Amino acid sequence: MSENPTHDDESNSNQHTDPAHGADSSDDDFxxxxxxxxxxxxxxxxxxxxxxxxxxxxxxxxxxxxxxxxxxxxxxxxxxxxxxxxxxxxxxxxxxxxxxxxxxxxxxxxxxxxxxxxxxxxxxxxxxxxxxxxxxxxxxxxxxxxxxxxxxxxxxxxxxxxxxxxxxxxxxxxxxxxxxxxxxxxxxxxxxxxxxxxxxxxxxxxxxxxxxxxxxxxxxxxxxxxxxxxxxxxxxxxxxxxxxxxxxxxxxxxxxxxxxxxxxxRFLPSLEGPGKMSASDDAASIDLTDDPDTVAKTIRTHAYTGGQASLEAHRERGGDPSVDVPFQYLRFFFEADDAELERIAEQYRSGELLSGELKEIAIERITDFLGAHQRRRAELGDLEDELEPYRLTDGERKQALERAGVPSSPF
Amino acid sequence: MSENPTHDDESNSNQHTDPAHGADSSDDDFxxxxxxxxxxxxxxxxxxxxxxxxxxxxxxxxxxxxxxxxxxxxxxxxxxxxxxxxxxxxxxxxxxxxxxxxxxxxxxxxxxxxxxxxxxxxxxxxxxxxxxxxxxxxxxxxxxxxxxxxxxxxxxxxxxxxxxxxxxxxxxxxxxxxxxxxxxxxxxxxxxxxxxxxxxxxxxxxxxxxxxxxxxxxxxxxxxxxxxxxxxxxxxxxxxxxxxxxxxxxxxxxxxxxxxxxxxxRFLPSLEGPGKMSASDDAASIDLTDDPDTVAKTIRTHAYTGGQASLEAHRERGGDPSVDVPFQYLRFFFEADDAELERIAEQYRSGELLSGELKEIAIERITDFLGAHQRRRAELGDLEDELEPYRLTDGERKQALERAGVPSSPF
Incomplete structure (x- = not known):
C-alpha cells in the first residue's frame, strides 16, 4: 500500500536493477x-x-x-x-x-x-x-x-x-x-x-x-x-x-x-491477485474517474478472489479472505470497523458469503468513495486558481534556498 | 584564446579524463x-x-x-x-x-x-x-x-x-x-x-x-x-x-x-610561457581589478620572454616574439595595427628592442585597457538594477520552454 514519494510503485521498463549491483539484494529468495x-x-x-x-x-x-x-x-x-x-x-x-x-x-x-x-x-x-x-x-x-x-x-x-x-x-x-x-x-x-x-x-x-x-x-x-x-x-x-x-x-x-x-x-495487491500492486498501462485497474458501472464491471471481471471454483465447493470449504482482493480493499481502507470486517471475513471463511457477494460489498464501498471524490473533483474551478493557495510562496522559496546554502539570485 | 561557453579553460582537479576513455584520444603524441x-x-x-x-x-x-x-x-x-x-x-x-x-x-x-x-x-x-x-x-x-x-x-x-x-x-x-x-x-x-x-x-x-x-x-x-x-x-x-x-x-x-x-x-599562453593558459589559483595572472602598479609588477616579474639571457646576447642574436608572452598579448588583442605589430616584432628580432622594453609596451596597453574597463565597472550601480535589462523576460522564458516542448506550468 502507499506510494513512494515520487515514483509509481510500478516496475519501470526504462530502468532495471541488476541484482548483482543492487544494494538490497541478498542470498534470500526474493x-x-x-x-x-x-x-x-x-x-x-x-x-x-x-x-x-x-x-x-x-x-x-x-x-x-x-x-x-x-x-x-x-x-x-x-x-x-x-x-x-x-x-x-x-x-x-x-x-x-x-x-x-x-x-x-x-x-x-x-x-x-x-x-x-x-x-x-x-x-x-x-x-x-x-x-x-x-x-x-x-x-x-x-x-x-x-x-x-x-x-x-x-x-x-x-x-x-x-x-x-x-x-x-x-x-x-x-x-x-x-x-x-x-x-x-x-x-x-x-x-x-x-x-x-x-x-x-x-x-x-x-x-x-x-x-x-x-x-x-x-x-x-x-x-x-x-x-x-x-x-x-x-x-x-x-x-x-x-x-x-x-x-x-x-x-x-x-x-x-x-x-x-x-x-x-506492504504492497497493495493488484486487482489480479496477491503481489505487488501494478500500475502498468495494460493491467486492469480502478481509475479515479471510473463511473459506478465501470467500477462494478472491472471488479466483477478482474478482481482475484479467494473463493472456491464452484458454489458447492465454496459452501463446503469457504473462501480465503487473506488472498481475496475485494476483501483486501475493505481491510486496507474501505471498512474501518474492525468488528464488521471480522464479520465479513468469518462469513466468507464459512462459505456463507459468496465471492460474488463479497465483490458487491467492495463495489458499493468503492463506488461511494469514488462518488464523493468525483463530486469534489467536479466542483473544482480553473486549475491555476485552485492551485494558487497550495503553491510555495516567494518567501518560502527564498527560505528554502537560503537554508540549503544556495546563493541568492543576483537578479 | 577565448573561453569555452561555461567552463574555465583551466584543468579541473575534481575531474579527469582517462585517455583510454577519451573520445579525443588518439595515437598522436598530444x-x-x-x-x-x-x-x-x-x-x-x-x-x-x-x-x-x-x-x-x-x-x-x-x-x-x-x-x-x-x-x-x-x-x-x-x-x-x-x-x-x-x-x-x-x-x-x-x-x-x-x-x-x-x-x-x-x-x-x-x-x-x-x-x-x-x-x-x-x-x-x-x-x-x-x-x-x-x-x-x-x-x-x-x-x-x-x-x-x-x-x-x-x-x-x-x-x-x-x-x-x-x-x-x-x-x-x-x-x-x-x-x-x-x-x-x-x-x-x-x-x-x-x-x-x-x-x-x-x-x-x-x-x-x-x-x-x-x-x-x-x-x-x-x-x-x-x-x-x-x-x-x-x-x-x-x-x-x-x-x-x-x-x-x-x-x-x-x-x-x-x-x-x-x-x-588556439590556447592563450599563460604568463609563465607557451602552452595552455592557466587560470588555476596559484598561477600568476592579471586580474581585471589589478591597478597599474600591480599589472606592471606582475608582467615584469612573471611574464615569460623570448629574449636572450644577457643584454649582449640579446643585442647580438635578438629575441623570439613567437614565444614572448608580452608580444603575444599585443598580437592577440592589444595591438590592432598589423604594421605596428610587425615593426615591434622586427625590432625585437633584431635585438634593438629589449625584453624589458617590450614588457613596458605591453604593460602600457594592458593598463590602458584595464583602466577603461575599471572605470566602466566603477560606474555601475546596484547589481540587481544593472542586470535587469539583460535578464530573460517572462515572455522569453515562456517561448524557450514552449519551443523545448516543456509543458507549461500548471500554477
Missing amino acids: IVTPYAVSGEVDYEKLLERFGANTLTDAQIARFPDHPLLRRRTFYAGRDVDRYLEAAEVGDPHALVTGRGPSGPMHLGHVLPLYLAKRFQRETGATVYIPLSDDEKFLAKAQSFESIGKHTRDNLRDILAVGFDPERTRIVVDTADADVIYPIATRLAKHLTPATIEAVYGEQDSVGLQFYPAVQATHLLLPQLVAGRQPTLVPIAIDQDPHVRVCRDVAAKEALPVDKPGALLG | IVTPYAVSGEVDYEKLLERFGANTLTDAQIARFPDHPLLRRRTFYAGRDVDRYLEAAEVGDPHALVTGRGPSGPMHLGHVLPLYLAKRFQRETGATVYIPLSDDEKFLAKAQSFESIGKHTRDNLRDILAVGFDPERTRIVVDTADADVIYPIATRLAKHLTPATIEAVYGEQDSVGLQFYPAVQATHLLLPQLVAGRQPTLVPIAIDQDPHVRVCRDVAAKEALPVDKPGALLG
Whole structure:
C-alpha cells in the first residue's frame, strides 16, 4: 500500500536493477528494489536488510486511527517516535507523499493521500506533495506534452482529496525548478554515480542519474522551507532506498535538517491477485474517474478472489479472505470497523458469503468513495486558481534556498 | 584564446579524463580534452580529430575585423558560413560565450567577451552569456556561498564590457533554473552515462554527470528563446567536445533549432610561457581589478620572454616574439595595427628592442585597457538594477520552454 514519494510503485521498463549491483539484494529468495520486486516477500527480513524497525503497538496507538495502520499495512518505519512526539505536543511536523504523473491516477495511488489528509486533520501535519514530471518524462516513452497532460489531470485528483491549503504545498518539478534544481544541485555534489548504481541499478540517461538528488530535495523540502522538523515519508517498503539515499545525503551535506523518517508499507495487491500492486498501462485497474458501472464491471471481471471454483465447493470449504482482493480493499481502507470486517471475513471463511457477494460489498464501498471524490473533483474551478493557495510562496522559496546554502539570485 | 561557453579553460582537479576513455584520444603524441591538455598540440591534426574546418581567408574577411581572427588565434570552426550569411544580410544570429564563476576574472577571461561585443556592435549579434555557478559548485572545493560571491563579482566585469542590453541576455544557472532545468531535462533524456564518460571521463558526482545537459541548454538558448538562427560559440579548441555533445543532442531530440556552430581558438599562453593558459589559483595572472602598479609588477616579474639571457646576447642574436608572452598579448588583442605589430616584432628580432622594453609596451596597453574597463565597472550601480535589462523576460522564458516542448506550468 502507499506510494513512494515520487515514483509509481510500478516496475519501470526504462530502468532495471541488476541484482548483482543492487544494494538490497541478498542470498534470500526474493528481491525488492525500487524498480523490481520478485519472489515471495518476507516483510520482516526486509526490515533487517533495510535497517528499519517494526512499528510497536504503542507507536500505532499514537498515530491517528486509520485502518492502514491499525491493520499493519504500514508495519514499519524509521524515526517514527520523533514524528509522533512533535505531532502530540503540536510542534511542526510534516509528511511527504508524492506522485509520478505518467498516467491517470488509480485507486491505489490516492489512498495514501487520504491517509495524509487524515493525519493533517488530526494533528495539523504539513503535507508536501511533489509531482515528479521530470522523472516520468525521463523514465517513460512519453513526450513532455503527454506528461504535462497527466500532471494537470493528476493535480485535479490531488486537489479533490481536500487538503488544508494552509498546511499543504504542492510542487511540480519543472514548474518549481527555481527552488528544486539549485537545492538538488547542492545535494548532488557528493552523490556519486557508484551510489546511484548500487541503489537503483544502471540508468539509461544522465537525467535519471541526477534524479535521486531531486527526490532527496522533495523529502527535505518541508524542513528547508519551514525549519527543522520531523518529516515522515509514507511509502511502500520497496521505495525505502529513496529515503535512505536522502538520509545519507542530508547527513553528508551538513544541512540544517533532520534526516527524514519513513512509514513503510506492504504492497497493495493488484486487482489480479496477491503481489505487488501494478500500475502498468495494460493491467486492469480502478481509475479515479471510473463511473459506478465501470467500477462494478472491472471488479466483477478482474478482481482475484479467494473463493472456491464452484458454489458447492465454496459452501463446503469457504473462501480465503487473506488472498481475496475485494476483501483486501475493505481491510486496507474501505471498512474501518474492525468488528464488521471480522464479520465479513468469518462469513466468507464459512462459505456463507459468496465471492460474488463479497465483490458487491467492495463495489458499493468503492463506488461511494469514488462518488464523493468525483463530486469534489467536479466542483473544482480553473486549475491555476485552485492551485494558487497550495503553491510555495516567494518567501518560502527564498527560505528554502537560503537554508540549503544556495546563493541568492543576483537578479 | 577565448573561453569555452561555461567552463574555465583551466584543468579541473575534481575531474579527469582517462585517455583510454577519451573520445579525443588518439595515437598522436598530444592529448586535448575539455579537462586535460598535454603534449605539443598540433592544431591541424586536432581539426581532423574533431572534424572541424580551418577558417578560409574569405571567411575571416567576412567576420568583423579583429586581431583575434585576422591573426588566426581563432583559426577554425563549424557551420561558420551560415552564421556569416545571417550576419551579412541582417538576419538573426547569436553568440554564446559564458563564464564559470569560480574566482575573479582574469584578463584572458574577458577578451572573448570584448570580441563578442565587437561582433554585436558590427552585425547586431545577440549575445548570450551563461554563468555556470552550478557546475563550478559541483566541480570545485568551494561552498555555494563562495561561488555566489564570485558570480556577483564576475557579473560586474561582464556588465563593464558594455554589451547592448537589447541584444544581450545573461543567465545564471541557479537563478534561472526555472527555464534552464526543464530544458536540460528535455535534453538529458537520451544523453547516456556512456556518452558523458567517453567525452568527459568519469565524473565524481551525478551533478557533474547531468551538467552537460545544462551546458547544451546554454548553447541552444538563443534559438529556443527567439527562434531558429545561426549560433556561434567562440571557444578554445579543447572545449569543442561541449559543442559536439550539444550538436548531437539537438539532432537527436528533434528540437526546432539548428546545431550550434563553433569558432575554435588556439590556447592563450599563460604568463609563465607557451602552452595552455592557466587560470588555476596559484598561477600568476592579471586580474581585471589589478591597478597599474600591480599589472606592471606582475608582467615584469612573471611574464615569460623570448629574449636572450644577457643584454649582449640579446643585442647580438635578438629575441623570439613567437614565444614572448608580452608580444603575444599585443598580437592577440592589444595591438590592432598589423604594421605596428610587425615593426615591434622586427625590432625585437633584431635585438634593438629589449625584453624589458617590450614588457613596458605591453604593460602600457594592458593598463590602458584595464583602466577603461575599471572605470566602466566603477560606474555601475546596484547589481540587481544593472542586470535587469539583460535578464530573460517572462515572455522569453515562456517561448524557450514552449519551443523545448516543456509543458507549461500548471500554477
